[in-house]
Amino acid sequence: MTSWRIRDFHSADLDGILHLWETLKASDVDPVYALSEVLASCEKDHAVVAVQADRIVGAAVGRAAHDQGWIVFLATLPDFRGRGIGTALLAAVENSMSPHGLNKLSALMPESETRVEAFLGRGFALKKNLRYFERTIPVQRQELGALGQLGGRILARDQWEKVAGMRKEKELLERRLVLPLAEADLADEFGVVPPRAVVLFGPPGTGKTTFAKAIASRLEWPFVEVFPSRLAADPQGLAGALRETFLEIAELEHAVVFIDEVEEIASHRSGEPPSPLQGVTNELLKIIPAFREQPGRLLVCATNFIRSLDSAFLRHGRFDYVIPIGLPDRQARDAMWRRFVPPSVADAVDVALLVDRTEGFSPADIEYAARSASQRALEKAVYDDGGQTGGRPSVRAADRKGPTTQDYLDAIGETRTTVSHEVHQDFLEDIETLGRV
CATH class of the missing domain: 3.40.50.300 (P-loop containing nucleotide triphosphate hydrolases)
Known part of the structure; x- marks a missing residue:
């Protein structure tokens, strides 16, 4: 005759679940699901406990979603392992979840020999070569x-x-x-x-x-x-x-x-x-x-x-x-230009020259010049009028691969910088008098 029995979870059993959780943690086992998730599922999903007298010695917690069920927690006290409690708990929680019409019951568990045996004893298949990935969603x-x-x-x-x-x-x-x-x-x-x-x-x-x-x-x-x-x-x-x-x-x-x-x-x-x-x-x-x-x-x-x-x-x-x-300093301008120059022409464009010619440009100025050069190069590739409106599409468009260094230099030369020398000098003074880093 066994000295323990399985019954449904009651709200008064929370302390027993906490004790099982702490016992797992003390044995360097990190449960897959957070304690808050386990406790929430105890109250609103499916949970069974193994008790000896009034003492909780094991528990299994499950969650069902459509035709898929998950075991989110399975634990027994160390002194009660190897007595078939784990397998009995799994059977009981599966029976509780069966009205949902489940097609599959799965579990993600920390590696532990006794828990593996409990799952195998209940007919679960141990999947090889799987990895568990977890991400916390920042906004609830x-x-x-x-x-x-x-x-x-x-x-x-x-x-x-x-x-x-x-x-x-x-x-x-x-x-x-x-x-x-x-x-x-x-x-x-x-x-x-x-x-x-x-x-x-x-x-x-x-x-x-x-x-x-x-x-x-x-x-x-x-x-x-x-x-x-x-x-x-x-x-x-x-x-x-x-x-x-x-x-x-x-x-x-x-x-x-x-x-x-x-x-x-x-x-x-x-x-x-x-x-x-x-x-x-x-x-x-x-x-x-x-x-x-x-x-x-x-x-x-x-x-x-x-x-x-x-x-x-x-x-x-x-x-x-x-x-x-x-x-942006020289290094930053270099990174910006390499971001805006299309990969198809990156090797042919003299980025270092573009960096030299855009000293004093803001990031917005550089982006404007880059976009302008690309647009003009596209128009010249498609129309036979050098980019002027009213021209007809040219068959020679296929010959053009993208903007050239000169396209970028032309756009740079026609870009009015946002920040004047005077404004920049005022900014340098503000760093000294008002900056706090």
Whole structure:
């Protein structure tokens, strides 16, 4: 006569499940499914336990989806292994799941000889040459509604890698922002408080928005861009709409919140009577400390005119870093050109010459010149009029393989740079007086 019996799981059995889980962990076995998933399935899916007197000595937990069933947890106490409890638990949980009309019952389990024997004893086949891959989805389903209302989105995971060149800026952002936010527990061990708010400043077209998106992509956090110009039309007024937006953002578990051209709502407060935007600036100054108290969030503000920002806006305690994003250096320009030149002509184009000729160009300038050269080369390849409108398609189009070095040089020569020498010099001064990295 056995000293144990199998019965259905009761809510009062949670402590017994926890004890089984801790016993597995103590024996250096890492269960495949997280404890939270196992406990949730105990309550809402299918679970059976093996008991001796009032003591839980084993458990099996299953989950059914359509015609596929999964064993998410199987464990017995060490002293009770080898007594057939595992096989009996599997039989009982399968019987509980059978009304779902399952065609297949599968399991992913840590390697353990006793568990393998239990599965084989119940008729499971051990599949060879399989690997288990796992990925945590960064945004939970219940957050998608709130994210959609905010106009936020999940960015592709490769945004960070797509930022061509700009190695110094990427390394700085990786170290100061991404590392402590992505590795919060490790940061805590070293006494590092993860950043909550940063300002990116620099001349127009240098990629501040691109970097903000890349940070969100790198962290795998939702990206929410706040547009003051759109909020201004709200019946509450800009200040009230701004406050309401940040209250909605607080409902998300994680978020990178981006405000571009923040100088529009955070410029110097002065004048009698106060300007209409002064109340908006005051509201934003109140919002930031409250935002900083919420973990798992990062506020990124971008500005082309950092000198116009209110001094109270930039002070310590509101923004952790004030990071310059400037014109690309030679290495960055080289990476950008190699990204834009089509592979079919890469060996024939003198990229080094293009790099030399675009000193002082912003990333946006380089992209414009590259796109312009490609468009003109396409037109010359298709039409016999040198790219002028009104020509007829040419049979000679097949002879052209893509833009040449001269096509790029012509486009560079006709591109008006975004950043003047004076603006660049002001930016270098701002790095010294206002930058904080």
